[in-house]
Amino acid sequence: xxxxxxILTVALTAVLASSMAFAGGGKEKAPAGTAGGEKVTLKVLxxxxxxxxxxxxxxxxxxxxxxxxNPDIIIEREDLFNEPFHQKTEAYAAAGQLPDVLYCxxxxxxxxxxxxxxxxxLTPLMKRDGLMDKYSALSIDPKAxxxxxxxxxxxxxxxxxxxxxxxxxxxxxxxxxxxxxxELKAQVPVLKAKGYETILMANAESWVMQSCLxxxxxxxxxxxxxxxxxxxxxxxxxxxxFLNALKFVKTLYADGVLSKNTLATNYGDVIGQFATRKxxxxxxxxxxxxxxITDKSTGQALIAPEVQKTDLALMVFPxxxxxxxxxxxxxxxxxxxAMSAAIPAGSARExxxxxxxxxxxxxxxxxxRVSTGGSPTPSRTDIDMSALxxxxxxxxxxxxxxxxxxxxxxxDGVFAASVCEPLNTGLQEIxxxxxxxxxxxxxxxxxxxxxxxxxxK
Numbered sequence: 417x418x419x420x421x422x423i424l425t426v427a428l429t430a431v432l433a434s435s436m437a438f439a440g441g442g443k444e445k446a447p448a449g450t451a452g453g454e455k456v457t458l459k460v461l462x463x464x465x466x467x468x469x470x471x472x473x474x475x476x477x478x479x480x481x482x483x484x485x486n487p488d489i490i491i492e493r494e495d496l497f498n499e500p501f502h503q504k505t506e507a508y509a510a511a512g513q514l515p516d517v518l519y520c521x522x523x524x525x526x527x528x529x530x531x532x533x534x535x536x537x538l539t540p541l542m543k544r545d546g547l548m549d550k551y552s553a554l555s556i557d558p559k560a561x562x563x564x565x566x567x568x569x570x571x572x573x574x575x576x577x578x579x580x581x582x583x584x585x586x587x588x589x590x591x592x593x594x595x596x597x598x599e600l601k602a603q604v605p606v607l608k609a610k611g612y613e614t615i616l617m618a619n620a621e622s623w624v625m626q627s628c629l630x631x632x633x634x635x636x637x638x639x640x641x642x643x644x645x646x647x648x649x650x651x652x653x654x655x656x657x658f659l660n661a662l663k664f665v666k667t668l669y670a671d672g673v674l675s676k677n678t679l680a681t682n683y684g685d686v687i688g689q690f691a692t693r694k695x696x697x698x699x700x701x702x703x704x705x706x707x708x709i710t711d712k713s714t715g716q717a718l719i720a721p722e723v724q725k726t727d728l729a730l731m732v733f734p735x736x737x738x739x740x741x742x743x744x745x746x747x748x749x750x751x752x753x754a755m756s757a758a759i760p761a762g763s764a765r766e767x768x769x770x771x772x773x774x775x776x777x778x779x780x781x782x783x784x785r786v787s788t789g790g791s792p793t794p795s796r797t798d799i800d801m802s803a804l805x806x807x808x809x810x811x812x813x814x815x816x817x818x819x820x821x822x823x824x825x826x827x828d829g830v831f832a833a834s835v836c837e838p839l840n841t842g843l844q845e846i847x848x849x850x851x852x853x854x855x856x857x858x859x860x861x862x863x864x865x866x867x868x869x870x871x872x873k
Contacts, residue, residue: 455487456489456490456764456765456767456768457489457492458489458492458515458765458768459494459515460491460492460493460515460518461493461494461501461504461515461518462494462495462519463495463496463519464495464496465684466495466497468706469709469710469789470712470713470789470790472713473711473712473713473788477784478784479491486772488768489771489772491772501519502525505518505528505529509528509529509534512758514529514534514756514758515756516755516768516769517755517769517773518754518756519752519754520567520751520753521568521751522561522568522748522750522751522752523828524826524828524833525623525828526568526754527832527833529754530561530562530563531562531563533563533757534756534757534758535567535568535754535756535757536754536755536756536757536766537565538567538569538754539556539558539565542556542566542569545774550779551569551570551796554573555570555572555573556570560748567754568751568752568753569752569754569776569777569795570749570750570752570777570795571751571752571777571785571790571791571794571795572750572791573747573749573795574701574702574703574747574751574793575702575746575747575792575816575817576631576632576701576702576745576746576748577628577629577631577632577701577746578704578731578732579697579699579731579732579733580690580698581593581729581731582696582727583726583729585693585696589606589612589696591606595734595735596734597735598737599734600673600734601671603696604671612693613675613689614674614675614695614696615668615674615678615697615699616678616686616690616697616698616699617629617674617681617686618681618683618684618686618700619674619679619847620678620679620681620682620683622837622840622843622844623840624683625665625840625843625844626843627746627827628701628746629699629733630661630839630843631746631824631825632732632744632746632824633733633736633739634658634661634824634827635741635744635822635824635825636661636736636740636742636824637661637740639740639741642657642658643825643827643830643831646658646864647830653860653861654854654858657740659857662842662846662853664736664738665853666846666852669847674847676847678847679844686698687704687707687708702793702813702816703789703790703792705792705809705812706790707789709721709788709789709809712788717807719809721807724808725808728812729812730816730819731819732745732819742822743820743822744822745816745819745820745823745824746823746825747825747826748825748829750791750795753772753776755770777795778796779798782795783804786799786801786804786806786810787810789810789813792813792814793814801814827839828840831864834863834867835860835864835867838856838860839856842856842859843856
């Protein structure tokens with residue numbers, strides 16, 4: 417597992433406050449400090465992949481800019497990525513020491529925060545400042561978050577399943593983009609003969625298969641509303657639909673469409689493999705386009721814009737003959753920023769935390785995130801996408817919705833972490849051949865029943 421890089425930044429800036437643009441377009445007329453003129457210190461837990469293009473630019477464009485515009489607020493920031501981030505979040509929650517402001521999922525990996533109401537409802541603050549119409553209705557729908565309220569202000573809407581295609585590799589091998597799984601399967605020996613893997617994935621990370629492929633596969637085999645049927649007791653994980661989805665994962669490995677090498681591939685390594693043409697395809701989320709674009713700090717791109725234009729295409733997984741639904745991808749409200757519920761209402765610390773969240777989700781920073789590939793589908797409605805100079809792969813992601821006609825749920829966005837954990841590891845075990853689909857289905861069902869019993873207490 418690739419360790420997250422931790423940076424602790426304490427910003428000590430000048431005493432005189434300068435005004436800054438609000439997320440809603442207004443200006444701050446008074447500092448968020450205390451009545452006595454004291455500065456407010458905010459502890460912040462940030463999610464940052466230092467291997468991604470433009471990660472260094474975030475430190476300047478996002479954080480230093482806020483600190484300069486808000487000298488009355490001291491930021492103590494901790495930057496973590498992947499599992500180290502989630503482990504630290506859980507540790508903070510268990511110790512009752514949640515940071516004032518933190519990066520957050522709408523459900524799934526942040527289930528503890530939502531279930532225990534550790535996050536403040538941001539709706540009253542949104543309404544107070546007239547921000548409700550600045551964001552898409554879907555992104556601020558309280559029902560889209562597992563706590564049933566607006567605990568985090570999302571960056572955007574996320575498509576967690578994208579099949580990135582290297583059309584140059586296909587052309588070299590005399591192949592074309594497959595429309596069906598059988599066509600994709602037939603490409604395996606042809607690609608192998610030329611020294612290429614078929615599909616690259618970072619399956620050493622337990623969440624990747626579930627989030628970036630299996631959520632879509634489960635939706636295809638289960639059909640519309642399959643998740644709600646299980647939640648309502650009308651179906652089980654051990655029923656044929658879900659079991660067939662698990663069996664299809666086994667088929668992917670048996671057919672060589674997915675190599676067992678993917679089970680040893682870390683998330684930070686797979687982008688280099690795809691960029692250097694180790695395989696014809698990559699499965700990841702829409703956010704991964706940001707890894708391939710030009711890094712402003714170096715002027716270099718992992719895949720040059722001119723190569724993106726000629727050699728790349730984006731699609732969803734090909735049609736599966738035995739599925740109920742095809743031409744689909746998995747969609748979820750995106751991650752965003754949340755505030756600790758422990759902060760007293762009406763306090764200077766609440767105002768400071770809210771000012772930071774509004775900055776993080778304001779027009780300026782969301783525009784920057786779109787331009788750097790961090791948020792292909794922003795939550796704000798006032799960003800002029802046509803005015804941005806986007807690289808070809810960013811433009812492809814921006815129009816990706818045209819590539820599918822059906823959407824499926826993201827499993828860890830619907831079910832609790834305790835249910836998803838045996839599924840995530842089980843998908844790896846199916847790939848390794850150490851467990852059968854039937855065994856994994858039974859373990860997931862057992863975990864679900866335990867979770868359901870816990871809810872009745």
